[in-house]
Amino acid sequence: MFRIAVASGKGGTGKTFVAVNIFQSLIKSGLDAVLVDCDAEAPNAAAFFTKKLTGTIAVTQLVPVIDESKCVYCAKCHEYCNYNSIFILPPVKIIKVIVDLCHGCGACSVACNYGAISEKPDSLGTVSLFSEKDRVSIIESRMDIGVMSAVPVIKAAIKQIDPGTGIAILDSPPGTSCPFIETVATADFVILVTEPTPFGLSDLRQSVETLRSIDKPSGVIINRAGLGNNAVRDYVDRQEIPLLMEIPFSKKTAEIYSEGKILAGTDPAFAGSLVSMVQNIIKDHGNSSYKR
Amino acid sequence: MKVAITSTGNTPESELDQRFGRCECFVIYDTETNSIEFIPNPNKDALEGAGPASVQIVASRGVEKVISGEFGIKVKSLFDSLKIQMIVIKEPEKKIIEIIDMLNKQ
């Protein structure tokens, strides 16, 4: 299997647009592909397709439950907890777990010598599977509101990919923080989508530097080309990053996308160029076997 | 009765700290003995959960009232369950000594 992550430093550059169009084009040309929406904070790739929901997986973490009859109020669990999520007042024998702060690391149950701490699952989010002809084709991660980190939900979604699938397209979360790294670290190649504006350039630069630091091969797609200036092109040339494609800005494209429709569905030339782009990527990087 | 006040410094002339969990310093004032104790807040720079950890500090001193500029949701429910009264003063320039004077006034 070959995994391609579609990412962008900045939000709204058309990352999801590129991801769903690549996926659609691959499927249309008869290739075996799966789309994984790793943008767990705001997943919306699945909305472009009318696939059947065939399964959901609850993503949970284990949070402590304290048996007050066994607790001796030694406060060792509190000391072990690095997230301040155990509240204890030994003189008045009060102990509470503040679940909102818990990261589920399990340190408190290791700390307890009196068997007073057991654990129960607490919801972090869900992974939804959408299928077509009994084959999972879209995997969506969605985290619960107010949860600290999207990472466990993203991990769970990536785990759902059937290793027998030909190509996996990962729609990565925006930014360059943990959730982004988590997603791109599992990919064989990263497509960075940017736009030709100063904001786009600044974010692209940050993404490129991050990817270099973890040795990930990447290429750039400039979306809404013609809207801003040439600074992004100059940067890409200077840094010798492959420029995979330029998608010119058009109101028509924006309109099609805004309605939740896929451009590649009505524009065979565009679909064809996406497929050959992917095939070239696989040709060049196919042997960089993914290791974790 | 003991009262906790969040302070921006360790003198009676310091101003009230508007943050509870991340205040500079806690003042523990005893209305019976008139004693004042200053405790630097170790949770000031805590990554997460500064509020609950600070509740633990003041509650373990046996205070019955706590005075600050604002309390977070988690802090409120903890104080509620501990039956400690919360008092909110929305005047950042109020000095600790002025608050103590108010508490002493009959």
Place this chain on the structure above:
Amino acid sequence: MEIAVISGKGGTGKTSITASFATLGGDVVLADCDVDAANMYLLFNPVHDEESVFVSGHKAVIDYDLCTSCALCMNYCRFDAISEDRGRIVISEISCDGCFLCSRICPEKAITMVPDDKSRMYSGSFRKGRMVYGRLAPGEENSGKLVNAVREKAKQTAAQYGLETIIIDGPPGIGCPVISTISGVDRVVIVTEATRSALSDMERAVEVVRKFSIPAFVIINKFDLNESMSKEIEEWCAGNNVVVAGRLPFDRQITEAMIESKSINEYNPESETGKKLRVIWNKIVS
């Protein structure tokens, strides 16, 4: 007054709109809490006079002189951060959550926790007042904490310079950093655009803001790219008691202004967008 500008989805024009507000607001403190992609400085070129280190957490590091490869830590780690590679225990910096458990249970005391101190916070002056912004090092967690640090600094700055308005450029999404951004502010502005995905993201953002019972205003940006979608957003807002503060057309001048490092209200205050933003700003602060 503290005003936070957020958007469920990225790229809706949140930063450009925030920049206009900073122009319209007169002397302000501008806090860029979009710490993953702090871009505001590109528009306003602040001269920063203060830089501080931000410790975002801890990471476990193994001392191989002491490690006996017993793999105890590997069995305890809940974050899949520890693995064995040809007889050697390896900790992935990416996956480590900094919970300290491995360093506590290691029988050889071979694991130490080192602070992550690559992130920075800056404050300085710009042509419309003071500005505070953070920069999270790649792959760092805890952007919520950095958001808090930036907001705290902004409040201090406001008090120090006697400035009344704090405008916060918030992060996209609905996660922890967003919650840190809006908790305790006086107004929340949600910038959305006329697309299907932006609507679903906005719904989630509104849900979050609701939890804090703060007055929320929605701005529909680029409404003319899909007017029926824009209608749908307005209907949703009406049905859910959310105030639509205004609609802005798609305007190339926003990009042109950005290239010149200006907000639209500096670049062309009498443009349609500029005028509309002025009306919206007055609606929000009144």
Place this chain on the structure above:
Amino acid sequence: MAPRPCRLRKVSKPPLISGLKPYGDKLKKENVSSIFLFIEEYEAIRLCDHEIMNHKQAANMMDVSRPTLTRIYTAARRKIADALVNGRQIIIEGGKIYFDSEWYQCSNCCCYFNNPGKMDGIKECPLCRSSEFTNVQQPE
């Protein structure tokens, strides 16, 4: 011996509605009296049947003993059943309760404060001892 004063019950969320009305053709409007569901009874139903807590957890939330909670809960169900079967109107009001989020503002020194003791009412501002204060939702 005087009867023991009843312990106040803690309510975390005030009810959204003030009651429910029955409808239907066979409804006899004249001689059907209303049911008064106390707010503490409403809260018990909310915690046990809506938040799906067990009686022990619900009792903790309402700051009463487990047997008391069960008593309140049973009374609440009886009343609701009566309303359903006999087509009575439900009015939610009354009861010996206090709201968890109850806050006051002093008219003299402008501070906000809550009343965690609850057993006895508030007589004066805890800061300046003024007896002038008003009930507010939450400090801003």
